[in-house]
Amino acid sequence: MSSNRVIFLIFDSVHLLDLAGAVTVFYESGCCGKHYDMRYVSPYQNPATSSGLGFSNVEPLSSVTVNKNDIVIVAGMEIKKWNRADDQLWIPWLQAAAATGATISSICTAAFALAAAGLLNGQNCTTHWAWTTILQQKYPLLKVMDNKLFVQSGRIFTSAGIATGIDLALYLIEEQHGAAFACLVAKDMVVYVRRDGTEAQNSIYLQNRQHINHHIHQVQDHIVKHLHHKLKIEQLAELVFISPRNLTRLFKSATGTTIGQYIQSLRQEKAKHLLKTKHKIAWVAKECGFSSPAQLRKSVKEA
CATH class of the missing domain: 3.40.50.880 (Class I glutamine amidotransferase (GATase) domain)
Structure with missing residues (x-):
């Protein structure tokens, strides 16, 4: 067979x-x-x-x-x-x-x-x-x-x-x-790849996607595309027309992590990847949304 x-x-x-x-x-x-x-x-x-x-x-x-x-x-x-x-x-x-x-x-x-x-x-x-x-x-x-x-x-x-x-x-x-x-x-x-979550995620675009809440997927998509910007919960909540408090609750329930932790983990992983490509650390820090190279070094060390 x-x-x-x-x-x-x-x-x-x-x-x-x-x-x-x-x-x-x-x-x-x-x-x-x-x-x-x-x-x-x-x-x-x-x-x-x-x-x-x-x-x-x-x-x-x-x-x-x-x-x-x-x-x-x-x-x-x-x-x-x-x-x-x-x-x-x-x-x-x-x-x-x-x-x-x-x-x-x-x-x-x-x-x-x-x-x-x-x-x-x-x-x-x-x-x-x-x-x-x-x-x-x-x-x-x-x-x-x-x-x-x-x-x-x-x-x-x-x-x-x-x-x-x-x-x-x-x-x-x-x-x-x-x-x-x-x-x-x-x-x-022409479909978006998601994962069950039982396997290690091999892409920052696929982390914590093992849920079926469309609003939270929208917020995650926005975060991934705008890591180089300052991301505020109030602005994320406006994207899906719900209150910041409700978004905070729904995000944790759907993904198992907080919005802040999610953003931080994505920035850390993206920074690790870009640092391997021999870019200048100042550019990597800016691209990943860190306020300074020192903050980037500290965050990557903690990851």
Whole structure:
């Protein structure tokens, strides 16, 4: 079997972007030089999307035997139309796939399917923000996490859904082919690369981005682009039309760090990088937003 095989499990009433986002990442990987054999399986002969579009080129589950090198991705579905009477059509297959050691991933509400199959018992996981509370209530053995793009527990991944399926797929690409290639695929797709936060960040542009708060992402983008300026919380708050006090609270909740600490860490890392390029220290200090070369030296020494 190819070690670069991705198997998409499709339920009836699947959400189109949950499926298409991840599919596109692996398709674009092929366009960038790393091909994936993509298979589409379903317990139903002609599953349809929640928006009414139907599929015809879908194989029965029995036609694909999963091995440990495969990636299985279960796309999210409309829970209200999810037919639990059909559990035995797919649960044994999914359990067998997990037992091989294959990578099992859910996008959005598909976390409910992984939970129903018993794959998330005692594990950290997530789903779309509108369903995290219900998932936890329905499956109390789970450790459901809020405000995460995606969560890894061993070789099982769960994502927050919709566009975060793209983030998860890019991370899986990075696992196999490295960060540089994942960034190339992201650039080809014209999307911003974010990270789960369990791995060391290799770029100042990606630090503390493991959340789904759009306003905080806007503030982070502004900070990164304006490190050479004096950054005031009042001005940052005006960017997203919230109070400075509320921004301070939301920023810490989303990122796990304060705005001041975030700015300081970015300035320190940028300074370390620029100093290696043999620029004059006075220029580096100004470019990174330090008031003087002495302040830069002190900050870098403390980092």
